[in-house]
Amino acid sequence: MEQRQNLPKGILGFPTAPFKNDGGIDEKALEENIKYLIKEDLSAIFIACGSGEFQSLSAKEYQNMVDIAVSVTNKQVPVYTGVGGNIQEALNQTVISEKAGADGYLILPPYLIQGEQEGIYEYYRSIIENTNLNSIIYQRDNAISDLNTVTKLAELPQLIGLKDGHGNMELNIELIQHLGDRFEWMNGMPFAEITMPAYYHMGFETYSSAMSNYIPHISRMYFEALKKNDKETLHNLYQDVLLPINDIRKKKKGYAVSLIKAGMEIMGFNVGQSVRAPVVEVSKEHYKELEGIVKRALDKYPEPSVKK
Template structure:
């Protein structure tokens, strides 16, 4: 059976207008651009969407907009994490999951739980969720790394925990999960630059940032790799390698929003406490993009 989140996923940005209100026309264009360029599924309200700066009403409006434009053409994943499992459970219980195919739930941040705490946290989240759960491990943002053994235990204990977005950068951890987790559990790269290596050891794809600006190239890379065409995939990976790094030099989504403005997809506006990238980095991104377009 094909994994429902195998392939190229994108963590959608939230486009803003000059007054920092949400630009829903641009958001609809972004969704269409992703689907028409071969992306396999979409992720709404992830970190890249600047979700912590969106009000609850804005979050609902963003999801409704994405659901309407997607119209079930590809699966839609909803970001739904936090550092209090009981609040997450309450949010899940109050959410209309019509048109939602899964949730992406990040490890608790700030309170730095032990591995046992992570297991118990996700047991509660998975027990409550009516849709499949993608775990999300991103130690650089949360302050805690979910060990591969912990992920495997969650995967074996919680049947609806069907994948992990792994962004630790620890290659041995990725390999361990691929080796010991159930066959139905997928390891998804949470970092564009590690997508190809992750697939090479048995991962199933990526939840991408760069796809917001280059969906066609990114989806092609992932599809080639998943088909075992690693020479062709490597060529695309190396073409985008420098841009992968540039987009994160001064934080995400500042870099990718700069790139999207350069390509005419949206205005380069982020909400505080984020600020736009420096002029120097903006110029470097523009120079690198010209090589790829």
Template sequence: MSAVGEPRTLADRPDDVRRTAESLAKGMDRAVLAFPLTPFDADGDLDLGALRAYLDHQLAAEPGAVFAACGTGEFFSLAPADYEAVVRTTVEHVAGRAPVVAGAGYGSRLAAEYARTAERAGADAVLLLPPYLVRGPQDGLVAHTRAVAAATRLPVIAYQRDQVAFTPESLRALAAVPNVIGLKDGHGDLDRMQRLVRAVPEDFLFFNGVPTAELQARAYSATGIPAYSSAVHAFAPEIATAFFRAHASGDTAAVDRLLDGFYIPWVRLRDQGTGYAVALVKAAARMRADVIGADVGPVRAPLAEPAPDHLAEAERLLAAGLDLAAR
């Protein structure tokens, strides 16, 4: 067993935590990690029927895990009752076909409440989203993560981006917590990631979670982090899966075609509007309502719909990406 305060290997963790971590690790190895959108109706109310139909389309691509009510799923705009309904519906509809990880966030006490709700709703694990507005010191970030982990029996994956960035020493402290099993990185600082990977046991989970993570997939793989989340999977699993398979198999020609013909232009378009990391993704999913089998509806404020010329360009890029994926 690990000494008190020492980072834990999976063998040193509670059996249920270990089993979930192993399931997530297998999923990360074999497929893209899906971050579904949350469908709303024309009035902005939660549409659970559309969510079920949308999840069917997502699951047909066999993602490695499903991350419900996270950033792409507009966690920040969900009322507590919405959140529980989204997580519970996702868990029930996925029905064991993939691990379901639920987002949780805000300050420590509220994030702990969300983590308990996720556990009550049947989620397999929690992704702890960065706190909003505040920038805490390292000991505060560690205390925050520990407090949320202590509130639930579920495994917890920490998430660093924006104002949250862990040092190797902080991550070692978190890896000693029995149910803190991994880290999602949204910074893209590969020097930092090299040091973090080396600070914890090799079975601690890491994945690349930068916006449009495919652009940095090669670089992260070189640091020992092949797993990544895909916002593109939320509207075009065909493109996301084609890229994943090409990248995993070493088909550099196919990777380059998808990068040049779709991903790089898509990121260029995404960067033209505030909030497009979610709003443009949701708009693209609406363009495919007939294929998806559901209309995911609008985004909630403070997000806003993309400009008409940006929508036209998104539609063109989507068609190009689907054509490349089919080759």
């Protein structure tokens, strides 16, 4: 029960890794990003994960980002870190997370290898058992656990959630029907708002929202409409905001990350557009397209504080 008290639920915040001109982490911009997500009622902070360019951080930068997230949140919301990749580095990241005071971690896929189910199980088990923190497994890329593997992992008390970024609905139904409320079920598909109706009615009531980094009030409006089955509002938001942004996101690999920074810059955040290879910056053409979408969205769906 102690661990499940800090279970992340609802709309989850995933800050970026803002870089300065010299290539280092912009600590002030990161603090502002986290404070904004908390102010906008995101239910948890997930630091140094996919949107935080986990794959390109040094050990020192990782430690710094985790420390900043724990300090800034100051227990207002749970803090989860990203761990994974190289197994030895992942184990070290869990220790860093525990010492820093994080509530848990999201386990990202292992580096490169396509493992058998036995290997995937051992990868997750070794990380989960390395600390007493909450842990969440991530169904994505080369780390897709089948029903038997997830059921076996469910015996570990530290494991409190499953995030799906794979989109195999048959498997998701099997998992949720067999394991029910054992986990918090999270939609982690790229641009989760697009697929959330399919997930929500299966029992996935939590999701990660990249869009919340720059237009969180629209994320909240969307999720409230989904819960109320407000089909008209959902349709309008899909047509005016979600699908147009998703169309841009699909135009280049890596836009799932860099488009967030572009949106934040459009909204006045001093986050910059700098990303680390192999992620690419948003092109001027696509930036202008996003700028137009965001402007029209704000005109039609103004933030509550600026409504006339």
